[in-house]
Amino acid sequence: MTYRSWQPERRRRRRTRLTRRGRLALLLGAVLAVAAAITVPLLLGGEERPAPEKRRTLLIPEGWRAGEVYAAVDRSLGLPQGTTRAAAGARATGLALPPAAAGNPEGYLFPATYPVVKATTPQGLLRYMVDTAGRRFAGERITEGARRHGMSVHQTVIIASIVQAEADSAADMGRVARVVYNRLGRGMALQMDSTINYALGRDTVDTTHQDTRIDSPFNTYERRGLPPSPIGNPGDAAMTAAIDPADGDWLYFVTVKPGDTRFTANYAEHQANVAEFNAQRRAAGRS
Numbered sequence: 001m002t003y004r005s006w007q008p009e010r011r012r013r014r015r016t017r018l019t020r021r022g023r024l025a026l027l028l029g030a031v032l033a034v035a036a037a038i039t040v041p042l043l044l045g046g047e048e049r050p051a052p053e054k055r056r057t058l059l060i061p062e063g064w065r066a067g068e069v070y071a072a073v074d075r076s077l078g079l080p081q082g083t084t085r086a087a088a089g090a091r092a093t094g095l096a097l098p099p100a101a102a103g104n105p106e107g108y109l110f111p112a113t114y115p116v117v118k119a120t121t122p123q124g125l126l127r128y129m130v131d132t133a134g135r136r137f138a139g140e141r142i143t144e145g146a147r148r149h150g151m152s153v154h155q156t157v158i159i160a161s162i163v164q165a166e167a168d169s170a171a172d173m174g175r176v177a178r179v180v181y182n183r184l185g186r187g188m189a190l191q192m193d194s195t196i197n198y199a200l201g202r203d204t205v206d207t208t209h210q211d212t213r214i215d216s217p218f219n220t221y222e223r224r225g226l227p228p229s230p231i232g233n234p235g236d237a238a239m240t241a242a243i244d245p246a247d248g249d250w251l252y253f254v255t256v257k258p259g260d261t262r263f264t265a266n267y268a269e270h271q272a273n274v275a276e277f278n279a280q281r282r283a284a285g286r287s
Contacts (some may be wrong), residue, residue, distance in 0.1 A: 055115050060129070062111040062235030063164040065198070069109045069129070069233065073122050084122040093123045095130045100154035107157045107230025108133040136236065145243025149181060156242050161230035164238040165194035168255045173238055174246035175253065175263050182251055190220040198231035205255075206281070256280060 058076045060069055070084040077083075087093050088105050097108055105126065110133035114125060136142070137153055146156040159180055167173040183190055193207040199218035200211065212221035217228045234242075250263040252270035254277050262273045 053117055055117055058114045058116050058125070060109065060111045060114065060233070062238065063161075063232045064109075064111065065232045066104075066106045066109055067201075073125055076116055077120060077122065077125075079122065084126070087122040088126055090123075093126060095126060096134055097130060098134075098154055100152060101229070104229050105130060107154075107161055107233055108137075109233045110136060111233055111235045133233075137239070142239060142243060149243070155226060156239070157234065158226050158230045160234035160238040160242040161232045162190070162192055162194055162227075163241050164234040165197075165232055166192060166253075167238070167241075168258065168261045170237050172253075172261050173241035174244070175248060175250060175261075177241040177245035178248050179250050179253055179263065181245055182249065184225070186251075187224065188251070189222070189224050190226070192220050195220045195227050195231055198227075 056076070058072060060072065064072075066088070067085070070088060071081070073079075073084040074081055088095070089103075095103075095105055095108075097103060097105060101108060109126070109129040112129075112132060114128055116125075137157065142156065143153055146153050149156075151159070159177060162180060163173050163176045167176045180190060180192075191212075193205070195218045196207055196211050196214070197203055199214060199216035212219070217223065218231065220227060248263065249265045251265050252267065252273075253261055253263045254270065254273045255261040256273060256277045257280055262270075264270050264273070
């Protein structure tokens, strides 16, 4: 005989018992519901963050002229040619140049490797370069070194830019700087081919007599003293050579061939070195 409750008007409550598979399904559903509750706000612009941007870099080599730097920035940022040059001349860019630079960034676009991201602008990169030069050139080592040679920091940057352009190797920089100081000290024209190249917007080791007669403030064959501005953007090694040149009485030098730069105080010896240089060039042309 089956036992029943003695209160027939009340139904007994039945408890539903889940199987093991049912309990797992229920648990999985709860987890998915929580995940959905979290994911939906993120997809709607909540706290989801984009993947970190991959950074690029822009290398500015030592000795590059401002025009080369401008073109490289345009290429790196995918901008029309001339955009960065225009930014460099705009007052709104706010370059922290020294008064002696007279608004010309040449010499102060410090050679280094700079980070580039999507938000990078020509103005930002130019300010970064000029600020870097300002920090490097404003230190006591540079200012005291310039003063020791009777030069301003700006004049020292000009000398360093010539050293950077003329020296065949880092080892030659100190000797090239000494030639510059020796010639200035004697009131001689510098007669640097690098300044002629700058005036003509080129880069060559072949300078003709006609080249040395061009009408330009950068013609250091015709004009004595330093050119009016740097002729490129020198690096640390060239600046070090400009404030701490090698000891010597040299007045002339010529790179006869790569790795063979000859310095001398004797003009006849220099002429012989130049003749050898010319012979090397002719031989190279024939071959």
